[in-house]
Amino acid sequence: MLFRDERWPDGTPSWVDLMVPDQAKAVAFYSGLFGWDVRTGGDETGFYGMAELSGRPVAGIGQIPPGQNVPPVWTTYLSVSDVDKTVASITEAGGRIVMPMMEVLKEGRMAVAADPAGAVFGLWEPGHHLGTQVTAAPGTPAWNECMSRDYPAAKAFYEQVFGFGFEDLSNEEFTYAVLLIDGRPVGGLGALPESVPAEVPSNWSTYFSVADADASAARVTELGGRVLDQPFDSPYGRQVRVLDDQGVAFLVIAPNERSGKPEGWED
16 A cells, blocks of 8 residues: 655546445445545535545545436546646647536635547646545555547547657557556556447546455445456456446456556455
8 A cells, every 4th residue: 555645747647536316325335345434524515525545535425416417427537737727728629628617625626628539537736635645555546547439539639638648559459558647657548449339438437456356346246236247357457347336337456566566465
């Protein structure tokens, strides 16, 4: 388990949060799956829940306000130094702003945007809240990736707005690149395969680290969720895509040495 007490570099996925119709139900599900201790804020925060491990924040859980037609989803936030400047860059590059910039008390400033292919993501300019402060342990975000209906347009957009470099891993079966900041991997960008149903839009998704992917898949089912595919071994660890008990998709992965599994990992 590693702790972080400084802001994440620009372009790095620095936070993930979940918005659902039933916050209490989500808290019970994810606490049961990842061992999170969720601390719920007051009225001034919209009763936003801060999920913690070892007393440090790892993710957020919020409630969709009544009357808002917002799908339940995990949102990936990219760290930025100036959210206003980034919002302008997004519109110039062909993206759109889904939620305009807003101040979040003294915690930071945020906005929500969509790339030209429609994948939605957040922006986080840190104040008191730096983002995820625990990594390399079960229950922490392990990876974030955008799977796109228009890979060339998405690639051009993220390069222009965030200055990403790309490490191409594509072959005859798939199109995928690792997103790089100063040569360091921070996320992924891929093309949605033709086999994926047309109703599945371009999207950002989050992988959470677990000690055992098979055991976690079984636990998802026990908690009322659903396993979408059988666990399988990837070059970076054993993984599986699942739904929580409110139908929100995410992935779990048991990392291996290639993906940076640290010494002392809690197997």
